[in-house]
Amino acid sequence: MPETLTGRDDEARAEQVYQLVLEGIVAGRYEQGVRLRERELSELYNVSRIPVREAIQRLEQDGFVETFPRRGAVVRQLTLADVNELFDVRLCLETFAARMAAVRVAAGEPGGRLQELLDDTRQAIDDGRTDDVVRLSAAFHAEIVRLSGNRLLIESVKPLFGRMRWIFGLAHNRSNELQRDEHMELCNAILGGKADLAYTLAYSHIELGREPVLKGLAETLEP
Amino acid sequence: MPETLTGRDDEARAEQVYQLVLEGIVAGRYEQGVRLRERELSELYNVSRIPVREAIQRLEQDGFVETFPRRGAVVRQLTLADVNELFDVRLCLETFAARMAAVRVAAGEPGGRLQELLDDTRQAIDDGRTDDVVRLSAAFHAEIVRLSGNRLLIESVKPLFGRMRWIFGLAHNRSNELQRDEHMELCNAILGGKADLAYTLAYSHIELGREPVLKGLAETLEP
DNA sequence: ACTCTATTTTTGGTATACAAAAAGTCCGGA
DNA sequence: TCCGGACTTTTTGTATACCAAAAATAGAGT
CATH class of the missing domain: 1.10.10.10 (Winged helix-like DNA-binding domain superfamily/Winged helix DNA-binding domain)
Known part of the structure; x- marks a missing residue:
């Protein structure tokens, strides 16, 4: 051991x-x-x-x-209901975080490591370092929440991210390429200070992740 | 002691x-x-x-x-920033809860103790039992979250409600009458299964609570 | 008054002990 | 064979005592 x-x-x-x-x-x-x-x-x-x-x-x-x-x-025993609940709460909090991040950037706050994380993900995908891709992808989401500037939000989201990591270990996700594209769009919206667009993009990005995860988990749960 | x-x-x-x-x-x-x-x-x-x-x-x-x-x-030292952050996160989660509660009621789920809590609040106001009014008011909000049916949401909101109770102890709130009227409207929307209306009412109800609390706390903080 | 040092407090942790509640085991009877 | 209850073992929740090291505090000297 x-x-x-x-x-x-x-x-x-x-x-x-x-x-x-x-x-x-x-x-x-x-x-x-x-x-x-x-x-x-x-x-x-x-x-x-x-x-x-x-x-x-x-x-x-x-x-x-x-x-x-x-x-x-x-x-804990993870159920499909748990995953659905998790995605619903993420939709609430992360879309708000994306909007706030954009608002703050528009107000002159620095854009943090958003672009950097995106570039690193590109590299990791090209090199085929799958673990790093997953890690960087999660870090991207966390960075948006951090950029929201709301410490309570950061705190509230932390346990959700932990659960996401767990679920991703059980149920594989959709194409890294597709996800990165969505991240790039979202990143541009935030760094461009486009709050409503950032909100919409965050919403669809998270929602697009739901079905694949549910499907993947359903297979793991009932073989 | x-x-x-x-x-x-x-x-x-x-x-x-x-x-x-x-x-x-x-x-x-x-x-x-x-x-x-x-x-x-x-x-x-x-x-x-x-x-x-x-x-x-x-x-x-x-x-x-x-x-x-x-x-x-x-x-902890409560700051005005803390209160603002709390209200922002509440807006995220509680408006979603209100919408979900309405959706579920529309789908045939029972309406829980919502009406009952409202009636009790009426009584408490008439009797001048201020502590009970505050307690019942908080219970009303908690009940909406419970009716959302999302256990993760319930869990995520719990610490927020604890903080609210603390803040209300420091900074007094606006008129109980006004709040109860808003609760009544919100209750009707949820029990009527009107999801969008419930969302909007929850939003404005929470938002209306922000300024008075900020003002009250500002006085307590700097005498 | 101000800084540097010595003393006391306090935390974070270990080890051990024990009552009471669960869990597991065994045994006798249907 | 299968079932239910009595007995035994585990495990938690808590108490007590103790320790090293960090922090707070008091004290001394300038």
């Missing part, structure tokens, strides 16, 4: 445990429905139960596990 | 500590900027540090305290 708290352990233990377990869940090493026992994890990662509890608590907030009183934590 | 874990303490200690501290913050007993020391709280409430830590962690997620590594938790 490659997952031990190696090297400098002067970092926050709870944070490390959180990351490791999260990685395990997203990568599918912890299958859905599996119980996460405190002692088990604390022995596996060589920490006491306290950081483990803290990590589990955070995993629960972020929607990866479900806990039951006196029964502990279980890796 | 009336705040000790009295009676049957067979309930979750962490939950009780959370509630008690939260109550203290909302009621203004813990002023903004005050440090929340683990030992202090554990002695005050007669529990060990573990439930206290868990409670503080949850208070942080819900936006009531801020924690700094090795320095612990501090009651």
Whole structure:
């Protein structure tokens, strides 16, 4: 097992445990429905139960596990309804973020790393680095939210992005090329300060992602 | 001090500590900027540090305290920017909830306790029970979100409502009468299945609440 | 008054213990 | 064989005691 708290352990233990377990869940090493026992994890990662509890608590907030009183934590079972709900909430928040980002850019705020992320994605696609494409794509969405300037929005969206990452691990997505094109259009709208256009483009871009993910997940769920 | 874990303490200690501290913050007993020391709280409430830590962690997620590594938790300082951000995110999520609630009612789902809450508010206003009016008003908003049927949305909105309660404790609101009229219109739109109208009414109702709260808070912040 | 140092507090973490609730196991009877 | 209840084991939630290291505070010297 490659997952031990190696090297400098002067970092926050709870944070490390959180990351490791999260990685395990997203990568599918912890299958859905599996119980996460405190002692088990604390022995596996060589920490006491306290950081483990803290990590589990955070995993629960972020929607990866479900806990039951006196029964502990279980890796959540993702349903199609969950995915639909996730896309609906993303539509609410990310379209607003796109509009606000455009408004702020129009008002003179810097455009952040938007263009840069887009260029990097281009490179990653050309090089066939699929993992990087996914990561950069997610970073693009996160950057838009960051550009909205609304800290509460950023905070509210964070758990949604975590879930997206998880879902993408289970259900593959549509063409990276198509997505990048949409990102480019959206990027131009935001950097051009065109708020309504940014809103519309963000809406259709997110909505276009729904069906493929639902289909992909449906296959994984019922083989 | 009336705040000790009295009676049957067979309930979750962490939950009780959370509630008690939260109550203290909302009621203004813990002023903004005050440090929340683990030992202090554990002695005050007669529990060990573990439930206290868990409670503080949850208070942080819900936006009531801020924690700094090795320095612990501090009651957050609410700024006007925070209030604006909160209203913006509420506009995103609650208007969507109102629309969805109307759609679902139109599709035959039950209308929940919406009408009932409205009637109770009427009574509370007539009786001059101001606290109940505020509580019922908040419950009305929560009920709309619940009727949206989106569990992720419900979850995402919960911390926002907690913050609203806090803010209303600091800055008083506009006329209960006016608000109730708006609630009534919104209720009718939802129960009538008029999705677009529900959306519009929810939007203006929330937006109308912004200025008074900002003004009220500005006075409290700078006396 | 102001800065630098020494002392005390406080956090984040470990280890251990224990009651009570779940979960798991076993056994006898239909 | 299958079922249901009694018994045993696990696991959580919490308490207590303790520690290193960082932060806050007090103190001393200029």
